[in-house]
Amino acid sequence: MNALRIAWSELSRLLSIRMGRITVLALVTVPTIYAGLYLYANHDPYSALNRVPTALVVEDAGADGLDGSRMDAGREVADQLLDSGDFGWHEVDRASARAGVDDGTYDFALIIPRDFSAALTSSAGTEPEQARITMLTNDANSYLSTTIANTVATKVRDAIAERVSKEAVGTFLVGIADVRDGLEQGAAGAQQLQDGLREAKRGSRKLVAGSGRLADGAGDLHDGATQLRDGLRTLASRTAPLPQQARKLADGARQVADGDRKVANAGTRVAGAVHDARVAYDGGRADLVAEMGRLGIDPAAQQRLLAVYDRVGKRVHDVDAKAGAVRKQLDQLAAGAGQVADGADQLARSAPTLLDGIRQARDGAGELTTGAAQLDRGAGTLHDGTVDLRTGLRRLTSGAGDLHDGLAAGVAKVPDTTEQTRQRIAETVADPIDVRSHSDAAARNYGAGLAPFFLALAAWIGGYVLFLLVRPLSSRALAANQNPLRIALGGWLPPALIGAAQMTLAFAVVAAALDVGIVESLRTWLFMILISATFVAVVHLMNALLGTPGQFLALVLMVIQLVTAGGTFPWQTIPEPLHWLHHALPMSYAVDGLRQLMYGGDPARATTAVLVLAAYLVGALVLTSLVARRQRVWTPSRVKPTVVL
Numbered sequence: 125m126n127a128l129r130i131a132w133s134e135l136s137r138l139l140s141i142r143m144g145r146i147t148v149l150a151l152v153t154v155p156t157i158y159a160g161l162y163l164y165a166n167h168d169p170y171s172a173l174n175r176v177p178t179a180l181v182v183e184d185a186g187a188d189g190l191d192g193s194r195m196d197a198g199r200e201v202a203d204q205l206l207d208s209g210d211f212g213w214h215e216v217d218r219a220s221a222r223a224g225v226d227d228g229t230y231d232f233a234l235i236i237p238r239d240f241s242a243a244l245t246s247s248a249g250t251e252p253e254q255a256r257i258t259m260l261t262n263d264a265n266s267y268l269s270t271t272i273a274n275t276v277a278t279k280v281r282d283a284i285a286e287r288v289s290k291e292a293v294g295t296f297l298v299g300i301a302d303v304r305d306g307l308e309q310g311a312a313g314a315q316q317l318q319d320g321l322r323e324a325k326r327g328s329r330k331l332v333a334g335s336g337r338l339a340d341g342a343g344d345l346h347d348g349a350t351q352l353r354d355g356l357r358t359l360a361s362r363t364a365p366l367p368q369q370a371r372k373l374a375d376g377a378r379q380v381a382d383g384d385r386k387v388a389n390a391g392t393r394v395a396g397a398v399h400d401a402r403v404a405y406d407g408g409r410a411d412l413v414a415e416m417g418r419l420g421i422d423p424a425a426q427q428r429l430l431a432v433y434d435r436v437g438k439r440v441h442d443v444d445a446k447a448g449a450v451r452k453q454l455d456q457l458a459a460g461a462g463q464v465a466d467g468a469d470q471l472a473r474s475a476p477t478l479l480d481g482i483r484q485a486r487d488g489a490g491e492l493t494t495g496a497a498q499l500d501r502g503a504g505t506l507h508d509g510t511v512d513l514r515t516g517l518r519r520l521t522s523g524a525g526d527l528h529d530g531l532a533a534g535v536a537k538v539p540d541t542t543e544q545t546r547q548r549i550a551e552t553v554a555d556p557i558d559v560r561s562h563s564d565a566a567a568r569n570y571g572a573g574l575a576p577f578f579l580a581l582a583a584w585i586g587g588y589v590l591f592l593l594v595r596p597l598s599s600r601a602l603a604a605n606q607n608p609l610r611i612a613l614g615g616w617l618p619p620a621l622i623g624a625a626q627m628t629l630a631f632a633v634v635a636a637a638l639d640v641g642i643v644e645s646l647r648t649w650l651f652m653i654l655i656s657a658t659f660v661a662v663v664h665l666m667n668a669l670l671g672t673p674g675q676f677l678a679l680v681l682m683v684i685q686l687v688t689a690g691g692t693f694p695w696q697t698i699p700e701p702l703h704w705l706h707h708a709l710p711m712s713y714a715v716d717g718l719r720q721l722m723y724g725g726d727p728a729r730a731t732t733a734v735l736v737l738a739a740y741l742v743g744a745l746v747l748t749s750l751v752a753r754r755q756r757v758w759t760p761s762r763v764k765p766t767v768v769l
Contacts, residue, residue, distance in 0.1 A: 155582035576718035577691025623656035
């Protein structure tokens, strides 16, 4: 008896009566019912979220921006949500929303508070505040609705943040543009300042030279003023008796003038007398000639006598001329003496005033000396200051150059933007990442994403329920001492064929009726048959080895694989102590292989899954053959099992 005859014998037993055939047919539909109904119910739940009742509360009062524009962000958000149709939004007041979430009328509620717009516009001022929205959730309504509500809140926040960021960045960029303009103006001003400081530095050189000359002149002035002061002091001390002496001089000059006047008067009288004598002498010559004529003196004698007379007359004339000259000189002397007397008298009268002036000049010279000393010190300080000024101007010029270079460098670092570029930058900063998804293998919808896991789980369930009807090992074959491998294959083949029918029906329903979008249809169907055959072999081994406890162990193993296969969440999210079970159990490879084939993923990973499942299949059959070999010996526990389903 070969394995096929053993399998045919078991199939004949199952299909020999009508109820058996109905039972087999029902078992064939179990995986389809399980996987098909679940995937049908969860085919695309996200497309039906518009039937989820949700509450929307808009209390926002709006606000005016710094530029005077009106913002009603709460109303805008509400209108976008209502127009999107993503959920069954109902706009109500806060009390109705809270009551509706509590009693299950609404799955969750989104509340936009009164100061929502005011908080958003505050970002443009000096005291920004965060805008707040409130999500009311109730896990008693649905845990996933809470998760979805949080996702909605995140999307609303991101959308508002993008808008606010765009406006804030736009304002910031305008400020940056103004800063650039200011830097350019500052650089130009710094250049002008540097040029002016250069001129000032050149002027400071002249100022230093002039202040040096001023300091030298102030020193000379101080020395001269000191000498003048000392000289005026000496002059003042020497001229102190001048008024008294001048008065004496005036009195003496007056006496001399009076004496000279007397002498001049006497001289006038003498000159007059001499003149009268000359006139008388001149008149006497005529009288002499007349007398000599009367006396009868001969003319010769007369001439001799007249010659003597004329010689005397010449002297008289000379004396008269000299007397006239002396008179004039005496008159001049008298007049000069009078003038001297008058001048001496004026000098005597002016001497006190002159003395006071000398004293004032002396005091002024003292003050001049003091001022000259201060001027000398000030000129020295001024010179030192001009030297420091020249040094400071040199540093200022260098600093102005550095300032200009720094401002110019700052201008070069600040981007020169236009209104269009600032708009693009604001949009980019507000939404810096453009997510462009590219999937090497993509599931069509939510149901397609869960299909690999539930098909694999359905294959296990299908294999599990088969052994509620199929006997794991043929008693006739064991009694006939058949080859253990034949017995194992003969016991595995009937459920494996039914499992293939199960997978064929499940594949047809999932691929055609549910339209999950299978990329590799033929390979997926063949791989599902391999999965069923492998799982049947494993459950077969447990039933053959342990009987009824093995059936229970197969149920436990299904639960363990349900947890560790990573069918819904990534397997890395399960507790770390369970990671080795993910790598060790066959359902993990069944799920991964189905994903690669259904979504068009990595063929190498699908091949790995085939090899692992094939290894499980062969290993399970080999172990089952060993169990069959051992069970050819009957024991009391086999004759009367302690646990029977």
